[in-house]
Amino acid sequence: LMAHTMRKMHPLLKIINNSFIDLPTPVNLSYWWNFGSLLGICLMMQIITGLFLAMHYTADTTSAFSSVVHICRDVNYGWLMRNIHANGASFFFICIYLHIGRGAYYGSYKYKETWNIGVIL
Incomplete structure (x- = not known):
């Protein structure tokens, strides 16, 4: 009982509680809602692997x-970074099409905040 009240009373824990524990979620929550978080993870992986690959890539045509x-041969796990980066791009587009399709199916385009955040991203 004490942990329950502390979770809702402490200023820092209250923010965490409202964001993660008592998060208001829709009734029609399904596996289609995972594609937004997968997009975020995929985008972070693309940025990280892209930065590491750009450190060794030469854009000169020769x-x-x-x-x-x-x-692929000399950089430690360079072959792995290249494969993650190449396949991550394909996976990113699959996820973004499914994410947009889910939004169109559930009518998320009607909400101004959702639309504006999507345009900003």
Whole structure:
């Protein structure tokens, strides 16, 4: 009982409680709602692997292929970063199409805040 009241009374814990524990969720919550968080994770992975790949890539036309070979052979886990980055792009577009389709199906385009956040992103 004490932890329950502390969770709702303490200023810092109250923010966490309202954001994660007592989060208001819709009744029609299904697995379709996971694609938004998957998009965020996928975007972070794309940015991280893209930055690491850009550190070793050369954009010059004569040495671009050699730099990709260098990434795959000489950089620690370079082959893995390249594969994650390439397949992550495909997975990102699959998730974004499913996410937009879910929003269209449930009529999320009617809500101004949802539309504005999507446009900003």
